[in-house]
Amino acid sequence: MPYSSPLFTIPCELRDYPEWHYGRQMYCVWTLPVRDRLVLERLQAAQQHLSPWLHQDYRRQAHITLFVCGFDALVQHRDDDFTRQAQQLQCEALEMLAQASFSLQIGGLDSFASAPYLQVSDPEGVLAVLRERLETISSEVRQAEYVPHLTVGLFQQALSWSQLQARISSFNRAESLTLRVSELELSCYRASELFGPLARIASVPLL
Structure with a gap:
């Protein structure tokens, strides 16, 4: 574990979070989409394994x-606003990097x-x-150290x-498992939908 273990898990509350979104709608993240069949099968198996404790x-x-x-x-008013200009510049920066496709290793279950x-491990060091x-x-908008991972779900109750x-x-x-x-x-999701789907804003193919 990259941090001290807690005593209990933290359940996700099903409520609106106005103190976070202040009426703003769409939250943006850069993602690595996962479509590999074997990785998805492991993810589904992990979800089933922990199913009684997760939001469904x-x-x-x-x-x-x-x-x-x-x-x-459109313009930045708060520290966690991500402007359209910044979005375009980040896309261009990644395109100029001309990164080749790479592999990650998908391991076991953790929390x-x-x-x-x-x-998720990155033997080639590409993520950095x-x-x-x-x-x-x-x-980046971040409150904790970056740990690459593939989310299984969110807890609905506190467990020891x-x-x-x-x-x-x-x-x-x-x-x-190897994930290519x-x-x-660049994706976004609605702040009002805690478990809602991602919508693609832009895509940067790797060479």
């Missing part, structure tokens, strides 16, 4: 978050306090290069950490 209406497409951008905005996930390039245009770890340890998927990444997507 999670509809967000499988993805690995690369960079958290903020709220879509943050608020969400279980499949482990991509994130550094994006950061030159616009600062020991209970969760016992369940995780019984998910026997020790062998890693050939595209980066």
